[in-house]
Amino acid sequence: MDTKALRQKILDLAIRGKLVPQNPNDEPASILLEKIREQKQQMFKEGKLKKKDIKNDSIIFKGEDNLHYEKFADGSVKCIEDEIPFELPEGWSWSRLASLTAIITKGASPKWQGVDYTSSGTMFITSENVGVETLLLESPKFLPEKINEIQPRSILETHDILTNIVGASIGRTCEYTLVDSANTNQAVAIIRLIAVDMVSYVVKCLNSDYCVNLMFANQVNVARANLSLTSLANFLIPIPPLKEMYRIIAHLDCGLRHISGIQSSEDELRQLILFTKTKILDLAIRGKLVPQDPNDEPASVLLERIRAEKEELIKQGKIKRDKKESVIFKGEDNSYYEKIDGEMFYIDEEIPYDIPDTWTWMRLENCCVKEIRRGKSPKYTENSAVLVFAQKCNTKYNGIDVSLAQYLDEATLKRYLSDEYMQDGDVVINSTGTGTLGRVGIYRNTDNTTGLSIVPDSHVTVIRSFSCISSHYLYAFMKAHQSELEKKGEGSTNQKELKPLTLKEMLIAIPPLSVQKRITNAIGTTFDRLSLIEESLN
Template identity: 30%
Template sequence: MAETKAPNKNAEQLITEHLDIWTTAIEQKSSSGRGSSKKFSLHGIKKLRELILELAVRGKLVSQDPNDEPASVLLERIADEKAQLVKDKKIKKPKAQPAISEDEKPFELPKGWAWSRLQDIGHDLGQKAPDSEFTYIDVGSINKELGFVSEPNILKGEDAPSRARKIVKENTVIYSTIRPYLLNIAVIDKEFQPEPIASTAFAIIHPLSGLNSSYIYRYLRAPTFIGYVESVQTGVAYPAINDKQFFAGIIPIPPTKEQKRIVTKVDELMDLCDALEAQTENSIAAHQTLVEVLLDALLQAPEQNATSEQATVQFQQNWQRLSEHFDTLFTTTASIDTLKQTILQLAVMGKLVPQNPVDEPAGKLLERIAAEKAQLIKDKKIKKQKPLPEILDEEKLYELPSGWVWSRFGDLFKSFSNGLYKPSKFYTDEGVISLRMYNIQNGYIDFAGAKRVEVESNELAQFILEPNDLLINRVNSKELVGKTAIIPKSEEPLVYESMNMRAKPFIEHLSAQYLNLFMMTKAAQNFISSFAKEAVGQASINQGQVSSIIIPLPPFKEQQRIVTKIDELMTLCDQLKARLTNAQTTKLYLTDAIVENSIN
């Protein structure tokens, strides 16, 4: 038997040699806004899948066998077959395509392979308007990850949409030419009953004899063909290619037997990628669960009847257990975010900084605030507010340290007011900065992309923001509504729009920063989620609901100590996250470099 030519490097070697890179090159997704619950993308495994496909269609995945019939002979035979189909009027004669130039060929082919235009390896099956019950295959019917039709609809002829026109049958390859980056590609893998009809959004290839549908499908997903599509598609927000552009694309054709070997090997390696992906996701989930369990232990109430000294010992033991494994626990963005949330919660439970018995109790603080508020009402500087209900024992989330007290949020503020309504047509290059919901980011005001509006003098007086005002987002998605930020000092006037509300705290007696960090805790977010009303994808809260939130209030000096400690610890967390991000960026670049090097 003749010797076979092996590929440059065994694909399994590529996977095993760089296993750590494939499984640890993880790309973080933005945590703002709505969308997938997954906050990460397994970039390494994604690139590995692309590499497998690219090696496959370059002839580097399986061995060539010189006994295989060359692809040039196969192409001659299918050209004759296609000519016969045209002669028999079974298909229309396609327009002649130019010969493939050397400049079009993206890489050199192995011996026995040949280049062909997609138009020349198959044909379509015509079109018809359904006049009876049919199986409708549209883009939504495709399982694009596995490449088959999974959820077609059965429709009556009279209910057929205008796009239901293209005839398909078993072994037909369909390719969505609208938003091709979504890779809605499939092989019709069985006979459908009633008759299947596909949307005109698909380009249709029914392969001629000797061409493997599954090989064609894999080539259409390979980076080389994706690059070709990106070079010819039109449109930015809604890119597309037309059938002419699609069928002008070129495809490397291996011998028929090698096509089958390639498909088998690709399937085998994709199964391995599936296993790696599942293992990596399970490992990430297990790691996050461990982090949450250990951090939750810090937040647990002390055992019943435990003295304050015993509670302190219990907390210190839990902290010691955590700190011994700090370097191995906080190695992901999610774990650091969980640590940040735990730090905030520890702060408002009185566990972050020590209490000082000489501090004025928070109860005295509330008395002074109530007296000052009464005087402001008497002087007609603020309006009298509806009394807030007394805080019941069952509302209190946990036992507070000595000197702390529970308070309604509304009792700590002089006033709440909704913002200025100015449609976007009022935005100008002049005027004053008008803060929108997008400017509230992670407890701070982000001025990036801030808009300006022209306001009348009375509007400016009513809606001007002052340093230490609390800006609260009152209309947004369920996950984002209720986000807050402290207004910083500004050299120019700031106003705020109607999607937000402003709360003015008694800053002579309170730390606005402490109030803001409380609103960032899970406890505050739970309050907001419990009363936020949803309609058409938006959630809203009102002044009365925000006023009813209960907040654990420390003595004023302890508030300041907490804010200082939070700033210190959050800075450390951000530094930790920055180092992690830099390390991950290096791994992403390394992954891309390995893929590029393996191909070339």
């Protein structure tokens, strides 16, 4: 079930007056708005509001011609029919957000640069703390008390509405429900309504697709997107009669609570599926997923086949002879040794776990028919007959997506040898980038529906195995170690890279070829069934 779409559908019905029955005896919203205007004027007279807090107040009404008009504080009137997004039931009214508020403001954290967070004091609310209708305070931050003296208008009060107006989380809105005061920064707008009874309804309205789309449509196109307070204050908000507003909130709270319960159950099931996939891969690479047959041709025989295949490729000039070929074996003392160029090394401490007797350990470098290396830094063009496989093509959740590839300038083709073009079964590893480094995927020709040739870019490492090592098994092994690969990046925080040498030295548990096939079949069958469950959730 698409709970997000269902949630938005319910919110959309609510703000259009289609969620609960209309009662013609309800006092119309125009009366509520008139009371708000009177209260704002009184607060201004008492010095609680400033001139700027009321100068943009207006009254929106329908004229005798059934068109919408707006009357401003200076007495002028303007037809705004073109701005009205949808029709409202009788008894409802439109209002600018500014006309409902005592203040619309935000913090000003640049003045706080250099201030250290503390373990107590004034709570500091950032955009990370503003969820959809929920205040997120798992790891609260605090500021010294003196900050309140510096920024008094950004001190939060109970029932303030908080809306993210900077960055990717623009539009997330919740109510500040705590009794203790807090302070916020410039990424969060503070909306303080005159009528506290309306807070829950306005929060839900601002979280609806109608308002969120307005926020994205009005954001400033700069390096980091942001929404101005002027644009936010100008939003048209559909206002129901107060009694209907209560009925809407009651229905929404009940309905959204059920949706949250469904979403929670779906999230738990997704986590269980992810755990199951991880466990299956872990069992597979330890020889515990499928039965072992002592009659299977041992993996040590594969080494001879690899040597023969390697010699043939050397004769053809496709690869160079490895000057330091590695052979890993068990000694008479039952410990593991590695022989490199005639020299013996004890490597028992490197072996991560036990494997069946018919299996063997190999360095990844010795499993591969081509050198483990990244692609080249490409020169792009608008259109060509060759694509560039970038790290974004190796997606987090949807496998390989060649539609994200760009075109390579064919004038640079002479830089690419024939073995550098991606082939069916190539294992690809994202080798740079925070959040993507270490991600493992497998490229299949069926992923590339364009029919065009494709080469990897410099942020992707390609692993291509010998024919007697199943590429799908190798992918499963690498995928099982993805979380470890993610931690092996070297360099500064924002410039970490997974070096080819790190991958070359990786130990791979190699089963007999017949076992590799049984493992990949078992993984494929199980993952297909789990995918059906995931699809049903969507």
